Amino acid sequence: MNKVLFLDLKSPYQELQTELDAAYRRVMESGWYILGEEVDSFEKDFSAFCQTKHCMGVANGLDALHLILRAYGIGEGDEVIVPSNTYIATWLAVSYVGARPIPIEPDPATFNIDSARIESAITPRTRAILVVHLYGQTVDMDAVLAIARRHNLKVIEDSAQAHGAAYKQKQAGALGDAAGWSFYPGKNLGAFGDAGAVTTNDDELAERIRTLRNYGSKVKYFNEVKGYNSRLDPLQAAFLRVKLKHLNGWNSRRKEIALQYLSSLSDLPELTLPHVPEWADPAWHVFVIRHAQRDALQKYLGENGIGTLIHYPIPPHLSEAYQDAGYGRGDFPLAENIAQTVLSIPIGPHLASHQTAQVISAIRAFHGK
Numbered sequence: 337m338n339k340v341l342f343l344d345l346k347s348p349y350q351e352l353q354t355e356l357d358a359a360y361r362r363v364m365e366s367g368w369y370i371l372g373e374e375v376d377s378f379e380k381d382f383s384a385f386c387q388t389k390h391c392m393g394v395a396n397g398l399d400a401l402h403l404i405l406r407a408y409g410i411g412e413g414d415e416v417i418v419p420s421n422t423y424i425a426t427w428l429a430v431s432y433v434g435a436r437p438i439p440i441e442p443d444p445a446t447f448n449i450d451s452a453r454i455e456s457a458i459t460p461r462t463r464a465i466l467v468v469h470l471y472g473q474t475v476d477m478d479a480v481l482a483i484a485r486r487h488n489l490k491v492i493e494d495s496a497q498a499h500g501a502a503y504k505q506k507q508a509g510a511l512g513d514a515a516g517w518s519f520y521p522g523k524n525l526g527a528f529g530d531a532g533a534v535t536t537n538d539d540e541l542a543e544r545i546r547t548l549r550n551y552g553s554k555v556k557y558f559n560e561v562k563g564y565n566s567r568l569d570p571l572q573a574a575f576l577r578v579k580l581k582h583l584n585g586w587n588s589r590r591k592e593i594a595l596q597y598l599s600s601l602s603d604l605p606e607l608t609l610p611h612v613p614e615w616a617d618p619a620w621h622v623f624v625i626r627h628a629q630r631d632a633l634q635k636y637l638g639e640n641g642i643g644t645l646i647h648y649p650i651p652p653h654l655s656e657a658y659q660d661a662g663y664g665r666g667d668f669p670l671a672e673n674i675a676q677t678v679l680s681i682p683i684g685p686h687l688a689s690h691q692t693a694q695v696i697s698a699i700r701a702f703h704g705k
């Protein structure tokens with residue numbers, strides 16, 4: 337039996353070995369290993385890609401979100417609207433600055449924050465709406481931005497899953513006041529280690545984040561604020577510059593696979609396929625289906641050599657880490673139901689047609705088709 341990996345991290349290196357090895361040698365021979373030219377160049381390339389004025393490379397995606405909140409002066413006593421259905425990093429960034437994450441349930445069709453539920457959760461302490469373009473599909477941003485404008489709130493995009501995703505022809509990362517990016521190896525644009533970035537059109541925010549990420553100093557040994565060590569590694573910046581040139585092509589291949597899944601599985605009523613609103617151009621970071629017999633389906637696919645994952649099995653409000661928030665089962669039933677029914681099936685730029693065919697026939701066979 338041929339195995340279909342859920343995530344293939346080796347093929348990108350094999351495809352780009354010559355360029356990546358050259359990038360490695362360039363950095364090693366430069367004698368410069370913190371910030372500098374490679375990081376500057378990647379920041380230019382990535383802000384051009386996102387169509388934003390600024391990009392600041394940081395250590396990882398969680399830091400990117402944390403630094404944005406800190407730079408906006410959000411902290412103790414403040415509230416930040418977050419999705420109830422997300423990876424825990426979104427909530428942790430809010431907790432890091434001492435603010436309180438206020439969870440909002442998703443639209444079950446898109447898995448993304450339900451903008452119709454946001455306004456009733458706003459209080460005098462609310463400072464920002466931290467949206468997540470979950471699974472690579474953008475949030476309905478016009479609705480969120482209209483609410484934010486009415487209440488004078490910042491809109492922050494958690495773009496960790498949305499490299500190359502678009503909303504009404506506009507790039508993720510340029511849709512709100514600031515965006516946090518992760519280049520964790522498994523993301524659509526992934527480094528060979530941890531890496532992250534912030535994009536924004538806000539000059540003042542950009543300046544503050546440049547300072548905060550580097551010990552709170554603009555000039556070496558002159559520390560203006562109690563900053564952090566959260567700098568993008570030049571080696572990772574050099575690798576990311578190589579991979580960025582391939583992102584659009586790789587995303588097109590993801591889309592091809594997604595369309596193939598959507599058309600080949602549409603006659604299975606037990607299975608809910610992803611819904612793509614007309615304004616969305618998803619990056620297809622993951623392809624998430626819903627199924628009442630999710631666990632049985634996952635087991636069956638595993639027995640047939642097909643790797644799957646669950647994004648995510650426990651919603652943040654039920655995780656041990658957030659016990660102190662006092663939430664219980666039933667508090668966010670949509671997020672809980674999603675956690676119990678979702679299954680991510682293999683998708684990626686290096687997945688071959690015979691492999692996607694194998695995934696499709698295994699899912700069909702599970703349903704006796």
Ligand SMILES: *Cc1c(COP(=O)(O)O)cnc(C)c1O
Pocket residue numbers: 396397398399422423425426468494496497517518519520530531532
């Ligand atoms: C990956 C991810 C992050 C965190 O990124 P790291 O680089 O691992 O810190 C944050 N939010 C979401 C939605 C993610 O998927």
